Amino acid sequence: MKRRILLHVGTPKTGTSYVQDVMFRSRPALLEAGILYPAERFDAHFLAALDLMSLPWGGLEAEAIGAWDRLAEQARAHHGTTIISHEILAHASRTQAAHALESLGHRWDLPADEQETEVHVIVSARDLVRQVPAEWQENVKHRSTLSYADFLAGIRDPERRTRVSSWFWAVQELPSILDRWAHDLPPEHVHLVTVPPSGTAPDVLWQRFSQALHLDGLELDHSASRANPSMGVPETALIRRINLAANDVLAPPDYRPLVRELLAHQTLSQRRNSPRISLPPETHAWALEVGQSWIEVIAQQGYDVIGDAEELRGAPVPEAVEGQSWADPDHPRPREVADAALDAITALALEAARSRAEIDRLHGELHETRQALERSYLRVSYRLREKIVRGLERSRPGRLMMRGYRTVRGRNSPSA
Amino acid sequence: MSADRAWAWVAALRAGSTTPWTQWVAESAETAAPTGRDLPGAHQLELVRRVNLAVERGTAAASRAEVTTLVERILTASPTGRGVPDRDLIGAVPERSWGLPPVDPSDLADCDLLPVAARLVAEDLLASGPQPEPSQQGRPTAPRRVVRRLSRTLRRDRGHQVVGAPWQAWTARDELMRRGRALGGPEHPRHAVVVVGQDPATMLVDAYTARAFDTGGPAWEGWLRSGPGRSLPRRADLAVIAATWAATTDRDRLVLVVDPESLPHALGLPTGALGRLTPPRPTAAAVDLARRVAPPLGLWVPAKERRRLLRRVLLPQLLADAETHPSPSLALPEAALPRVRRRAERVREQVAAAGYPVAGDLQRLLPDPGHLEPSGTCPDDAEVLALAIRVLLGATPPTTRGAER
Numbered sequence: 001m002k003r004r005i006l007l008h009v010g011t012p013k014t015g016t017s018y019v020q021d022v023m024f025r026s027r028p029a030l031l032e033a034g035i036l037y038p039a040e041r042f043d044a045h046f047l048a049a050l051d052l053m054s055l056p057w058g059g060l061e062a063e064a065i066g067a068w069d070r071l072a073e074q075a076r077a078h079h080g081t082t083i084i085s086h087e088i089l090a091h092a093s094r095t096q097a098a099h100a101l102e103s104l105g106h107r108w109d110l111p112a113d114e115q116e117t118e119v120h121v122i123v124s125a126r127d128l129v130r131q132v133p134a135e136w137q138e139n140v141k142h143r144s145t146l147s148y149a150d151f152l153a154g155i156r157d158p159e160r161r162t163r164v165s166s167w168f169w170a171v172q173e174l175p176s177i178l179d180r181w182a183h184d185l186p187p188e189h190v191h192l193v194t195v196p197p198s199g200t201a202p203d204v205l206w207q208r209f210s211q212a213l214h215l216d217g218l219e220l221d222h223s224a225s226r227a228n229p230s231m232g233v234p235e236t237a238l239i240r241r242i243n244l245a246a247n248d249v250l251a252p253p254d255y256r257p258l259v260r261e262l263l264a265h266q267t268l269s270q271r272r273n274s275p276r277i278s279l280p281p282e283t284h285a286w287a288l289e290v291g292q293s294w295i296e297v298i299a300q301q302g303y304d305v306i307g308d309a310e311e312l313r314g315a316p317v318p319e320a321v322e323g324q325s326w327a328d329p330d331h332p333r334p335r336e337v338a339d340a341a342l343d344a345i346t347a348l349a350l351e352a353a354r355s356r357a358e359i360d361r362l363h364g365e366l367h368e369t370r371q372a373l374e375r376s377y378l379r380v381s382y383r384l385r386e387k388i389v390r391g392l393e394r395s396r397p398g399r400l401m402m403r404g405y406r407t408v409r410g411r412n413s414p415s416a
Numbered sequence: 417m418s419a420d421r422a423w424a425w426v427a428a429l430r431a432g433s434t435t436p437w438t439q440w441v442a443e444s445a446e447t448a449a450p451t452g453r454d455l456p457g458a459h460q461l462e463l464v465r466r467v468n469l470a471v472e473r474g475t476a477a478a479s480r481a482e483v484t485t486l487v488e489r490i491l492t493a494s495p496t497g498r499g500v501p502d503r504d505l506i507g508a509v510p511e512r513s514w515g516l517p518p519v520d521p522s523d524l525a526d527c528d529l530l531p532v533a534a535r536l537v538a539e540d541l542l543a544s545g546p547q548p549e550p551s552q553q554g555r556p557t558a559p560r561r562v563v564r565r566l567s568r569t570l571r572r573d574r575g576h577q578v579v580g581a582p583w584q585a586w587t588a589r590d591e592l593m594r595r596g597r598a599l600g601g602p603e604h605p606r607h608a609v610v611v612v613g614q615d616p617a618t619m620l621v622d623a624y625t626a627r628a629f630d631t632g633g634p635a636w637e638g639w640l641r642s643g644p645g646r647s648l649p650r651r652a653d654l655a656v657i658a659a660t661w662a663a664t665t666d667r668d669r670l671v672l673v674v675d676p677e678s679l680p681h682a683l684g685l686p687t688g689a690l691g692r693l694t695p696p697r698p699t700a701a702a703v704d705l706a707r708r709v710a711p712p713l714g715l716w717v718p719a720k721e722r723r724r725l726l727r728r729v730l731l732p733q734l735l736a737d738a739e740t741h742p743s744p745s746l747a748l749p750e751a752a753l754p755r756v757r758r759r760a761e762r763v764r765e766q767v768a769a770a771g772y773p774v775a776g777d778l779q780r781l782l783p784d785p786g787h788l789e790p791s792g793t794c795p796d797d798a799e800v801l802a803l804a805i806r807v808l809l810g811a812t813p814p815t816t817r818g819a820e821r
Contacts, residue, residue: 054496054535054715061715093494093502094454101453108453160501160516167498175514184453293513407562 003117004081005104006213009181010090012171013134014124014195019209020045020085021224033218034080038071045071045086053096055088058252072103076117083213089181090123090171097181112186119189121182122212125174126195128287129314133277135168136329137236141264143255145243148329152283174312175297187302194307197315208306231264232274233327234336238344239264240329241337258351267347274336275327284317420447422455422508429461430487434468436522437461437505455509456491457502462521463529464490467805475741475802476809486536486808495531496538496712526797533804534708540808541709541725542716575600575607576683580657583622584612584676586727587695588683594692595685609665610682611672611772613654615783616759621746622695623652628703629726631719632710636700636794640752648755654781655766662772672767675776682775699743701803702734704795733807741806749794756783 008016023030023037030037039045047064048071050057057064075082084104092100098108105117112118136151146154146164154165169176174192182190191212196204210216231239242259250259279287291313298309376382392398424446425437435443456464464487470476471483478486494502504518575598578588588610592599600607613619620640627633634642643649650656658672673682680689698706706726713722748756764781767774 054494054712056497056711056715062718065716091498094457095492095494095502098453099492158517163498166501170498170501173514175512179515297512297514 002115003076003079003105005075005117005119006081006083006122007089007100007104007119007181008083008085008087008122008124008213009092010087010123010171010177011125011131011174012087012090013131013138014087014126014193015205015209016085016087016124018224019206019213022220022222023083023085023213023215025221025224026218029219029221030083030215035214036074036078036080036082038074038078038082038084045084046088048084049086049089052089052100053092055091068100069103072100076105081214085213087124088171090177091167092180094180101181108184112189119185120191121178121185121189122191122193123174123177123181124193124195124209124212125312127291127312127314128172129279129284129291130195130198131172132279132283132287134230135172137230137277139164140236140240140243141260143243143247143252145240145247147240148277152280156283156286174294178298178301178303188304190301190303192298192303192305192307192309194305194309194311196307196311212306229269229272230276231268232271233277233329234274234332234340235264235268235271236277237329237332238268238337238340258348262347262351263344267343268340271340271343274340277329278318278326280326280328281317281320288314288316418447419450419455419508422505423450424448426451426456426461426491429464429468430484432468432471432483434465434472436465436520437507438520438522441507452492455505458505458519458521459495459500459503459524459529459532460490460493461505462524463532465521466529466801467809470802470805470809476806478809482810489536489539490532493532493535496535496715497531500531526801530708530797530801530804533801533808534705535712537705537709537730537804537807538712538716541713541729544725544729577607577609578612578683579609579661580612580654580673581614581619581622581652582626583695584614586626588612588679588693591685591689591692592683597684606669609661609670610679611654611658611661611670612679613657613672613674613781614676615781616648616652616654616756616763617748617783619652619654620648620748620756623649625695625698625703625746627651628707628710629731630710630723631714632707635707636704636746637749640749648752648759653759653763655763655770658767658770658772662770667773670773671775672772673775674767674778675780678775696731696735697745698731698734699738699799699803700746700795701743701799702731702738703746704800705734705803705807706730708800730807734803737803737806741803743799743803746795
């Protein structure tokens with residue numbers, strides 16, 4: 001039986017976390033079916049991707065050293081199907097993709113029927129009409145202070161001069177990702193999973209992933225949370241203003257739990273009645289055009305499309321409604337932002353109260369520990385040693401003797 | 417033009433050609449079969465051509481085998497981090513509706529080639545292995561350590577904690593360690609705290625140099641505007657540094673050294689130690705190369721090891737290179753001079769008003785007119801790239817000079 005590797009390389013914001021979570025939880029069931037999902041920790045493939053692409057990621061890169069080679073070794077050692085999945089692999093350069101494929105056993109100079117390892121590249125993709133606002137919001141949740149207008153201008157700049165626009169296109173430009181990862185693979189080994197339009201039942205996307213990853217018919221653990229709600233216009237504007245005000249004084253280890261998790265994910269994402277972030281009409285039309293050009297490229301290449309390539313175009317520009325204007329995240333309605341801020345303040349107050357309770361509990365524990373320590377000081381042997389040291393410290397010869405003793409012991413702290 | 421023509425150019429570059437792509441296409445009809453899955457990117461190809469140019473001009477002493485190894489490394493190297501996408505070679509790929517347009521490699525700016533070069537320099541540093549700190553070099557035998565400890569006890573040497581201007585303080589700590597002197601800390605609770613500092617112009621250059629040879633960071637001019645409200649960075653403000661240390665240190669243990677010539681005495685060292693207490697002055701290009709090498713290096717080693725590799729391995733190489741390729745030192749750009757003069761006056765007044773114990777004349781805190789001349793000014797990308805190529809070609813082999821300093 002030929003070794004087969006299913007390499008899911010992107011793109012972000014296409015439901016990948018849920019799929020990866022299901023596979024991580026279901027490793028024993030997958031292995032029983034001959035499918036290896038090589039991961040000792042939930043972010044193993046993320047670390048491997050960081051290592052492959054030499055990407056810094058808030059200090060996590062230190063844990064990533066050698067992670068790709070270890071992952072590839074596990075894949076090569078498994079005689080069956082191996083699944084590797086992480087969306088930031090979409091960022092890989094041609095050289096990095098070539099190294100990854102080679103390390104997995106793919107030979108660029110051999111035809112498909114002579115390969116010892118059959119590599120399939122899987123890319124999940126969503127239309128730009130939804131991806132562009134989602135990427136800006138993701139940036140804001142990672143401390144960005146970039147306005148929506150500047151973000152849009154950056155990604156529409158043909159030279160892609162900014163780091164944000166360069167990253168956006170590296171991980172979202174579908175024809176480029178497919179070309180970098182799969183130009184030398186047979187088109188039937190390249191699978192494109194399209195994300196269905198908004199309002200489609202969530203199971204539809206899972207069924208498409210299941211087909212692409214050969215998971216149909218397997219009993220898998222679906223207890224992972226599928227919900228990854230996004231924030232609306234006033235909520236995202238609020239987080240951006242918090243970034244502007246607090247970035248200089250709030251360290252990343254505090255930002256993550258307090259702003260990203262507590263405020264953005266747990267509090268502001270729950271507000272469902274505010275306007276959703278969308279593209280301004282002219283940018284929306286541009287996104288439809290780009291989507292159309294991608295559909296044409298995919299049709300020419302003959303890739304295996306799971307879903308409908310037409311879904312990559314995106315929803316049409318909404319018709320203008322009398323009295324309703326496009327909700328601009330750079331100029332949100334003050335009242336809506338104030339409402340969101342009230343929810344945020346309440347959440348922070350509750351968190352502060354919880355922290356105070358925890359501090360009180362720890363104070364109590366510390367007090368008990370101190371008391372226990374004091375009781376131990378009352379032991380006879382301790383009191384005797386203390387008496388000797390105090391006696392010696394009273395005279396100069398005694399102090400010299402203690403200094404000599406501490407020198408020989410290798411420390412000269414004054415503690416007894 | 418086609419990919420086959422491009423592969424032939426790659427073969428020519430591998431053989432040492434210095435002909436630019438467009439000229440090569442105009443003069444040659446050669447084609448070649450691919451030797452890899454993908455045609456190398458325009459950045460990598462242009463960097464190889466620049467390496468060949470350096471070899472042709474004789475600026476490097478590398479053997480042909482070493483050059484060949486370096487060329488192969490460049491052809492398969494990707495820059496680290498975000499924001500540096502590979503570019504295709506113009507004429508080598510079919511027209512398409514997506515992606516960045518292909519480029520003529522000769523049109524790429526020097527700064528576009530530096531990320532790949534910096535990554536390779538970082539890889540070389542990594543391959544050089546761990547370097548010992550001065551205190552570990554020729555570690556004295558156990559009896560000698562006991563004698564030293566007793567000697568320190570008899571001399572009542574409680575150690576000197578050297579803080580302040582980071583580059584100068586690092587140099588001073590190095591010298592103390594080399595001499596086996598105590599550096600303060602928990603073992604010496606009554607140690608003296610020596611705050612070293614100089615005029616703001618020198619302190620800014622030194623603070624930036626220290627950062628470049630540690631974590632890397634923004635470009636020189638951008639860093640000069642990184643203080644609150646785009647002002648000068650606080651890290652080089654002696655009044656702030658002195659106030660911070662004075663708040664936590666008894667006055668009888670604190671001394672502010674504003675004159676480098678007073679430093680040996682403040683540290684209890686002979687006057688002859690002055691030379692070794694003077695921090696090294698790498699060129700502007702060297703500092704810029706170090707700040708570009710630091711981020712990729714940080715991907716593979718912990719912060720402490722990165723600093724050690726930059727200061728113990730790369731710095732000596734760069735200082736040796738400056739002897740054969742003299743180049744201006746880092747200096748302040750014209751636009752920053754008025755702000756530096758104002759800060760100098762303010763720092764001198766604040767330090768005098770605070771009444772700290774001072775070694776040296778406070779007038780030394782006012783800028784030396786010589787320091788304010790924009791003699792070296794900002795790093796030049798072309799010089800930085802040329803330096804990176806010389807380092808990669810091993811024109812200045814690693815020495816232990818910096819470590820011995």
